[in-house]
Every structure is written in C-alpha cells, then in structure tokens.
Amino acid sequence: RVVAVLNGPNLNLLGEREPEIYGHETLADVEARCRHEAARHGLAVDFRQTNHEGDFIDWIHELRHSAAGFVVNAAGWTHTSIAIHDALAAVAGPVVEVHISDVHAREDFRHHSYVTPVAALVIVGHGVTGYEEAVAEIAARVGAEG
Ligand code: DQA
Numbered sequence: 001r002v003v004a005v006l007n008g009p010n011l012n013l014l015g016e017r018e019p020e021i022y023g024h025e026t027l028a029d030v031e032a033r034c035r036h037e038a039a040r041h042g043l044a045v046d047f048r049q050t051n052h053e054g055d056f057i058d059w060i061h062e063l064r065h066s067a068a069g070f071v072v073n074a075a076g077w078t079h080t081s082i083a084i085h086d087a088l089a090a091v092a093g094p095v096v097e098v099h100i101s102d103v104h105a106r107e108d109f110r111h112h113s114y115v116t117p118v119a120a121l122v123i124v125g126h127g128v129t130g131y132e133e134a135v136a137e138i139a140a141r142v143g144a145e146g
Contacts, residue, residue: 034135
C-alpha cells in the first residue's frame with residue numbers, strides 16, 4: 001500500500017530557501033526520510049512536488065482511492081486554496097497536514113489553514129521530522145504492519 005506525500009509550491013527549493021526557517025535538508029532528503037519510515041511499516045511512498053495548483057489537485061484526484069493516506073504540505077496554498085480543501089475532502093484515506101515551520105508563530109496570514117478542516121491530524125513546527133511522524137501516523141491509522 002502507498003502513502004501519498006504531496007508538496008506544494010517552493011518546497012523544491014528546500015535547503016536553500018530561508019534555511020533559518022526551513023533548515024538545510026533538501027526535498028530529496030525529506031523523500032528519503034519518508035521512504036525509510038514507510039518501509040518500517042511495510043508501506044511504499046508516492047512522493048511529489050509541484051508549483052502548479054491544478055497539478056496538485058489532479059494528483060489528489062488520481063490518488064484518492066488508491067492511496068492508503070495522504071501527507072500534505074500544501075505550503076502557501078494552505079492559506080489560500082478552497083479548491084485544495086475540496087479535493088482533499090473527497091479522498092478515501094486519512095490526511096495528515098504537515099508544516100515544517102511553526103506557522104502559528106509566524107505572520108498572521110499563515111495562521112489560517114484551509115487544509116486543517118479535512119485533516120485527521122496537523123503537525124507543525126517539528127521541522128522535516130514532521131513528515132516521518134505523519135507517515136507513521138498514517139501507518140497507525142490504516143493498521144499497517146509495523
Ligand atoms: C510551510 C508554511 C507555509 O506558510 C509556507 O507558505 C510554506 C511552507 C511549512 O512547511 O512550514 O511554503 O507549509
């Protein structure tokens with residue numbers, strides 16, 4: 001079974017983009033962390049990133065029945081996108097929302113999330129290890145072997 005890990009805009013620049021906020025690890029490092037954690041639970045990972053909101057929505061549709069669960073860092077779209085909210089409302093498995101930084105300790109415009117109402121759990125401010133926690137959480141919720 002597969003956990004979908006979907007990353008939104010600018011996360012392709014992870015490691016070079018505002019490292020004082022997001023750290024020095026790259027998105028490839030995050031992918032490796034997710035694969036390692038998923039493998040511990042007998043799960044595979046479908047790991048993707050895009051800067052195009054329509055692609056992000058198409059991926060949610062594509063994976064909505066097949067994915068055991070979704071780890072979603074919608075990045076800036078978290079705070080803007082009713083369309084991503086609506087797409088995630090249609091998925092079968094649990095959604096875990098992840099933010100590397102502590103969005104609640106940052107600008108006011110990061111305090112509201114359109115993803116949270118459709119998320120089973122929100123993990124913020126744990127750095128990139130939040131992704132591993134999210135994968136483990138999905139494994140627990142779908143009863144994957146550990
Ligand atoms: C982020 C937080 C968002 O506010 C921001 O737009 C991002 C990354 C995070 O992982 O901390 O791009 O989702």
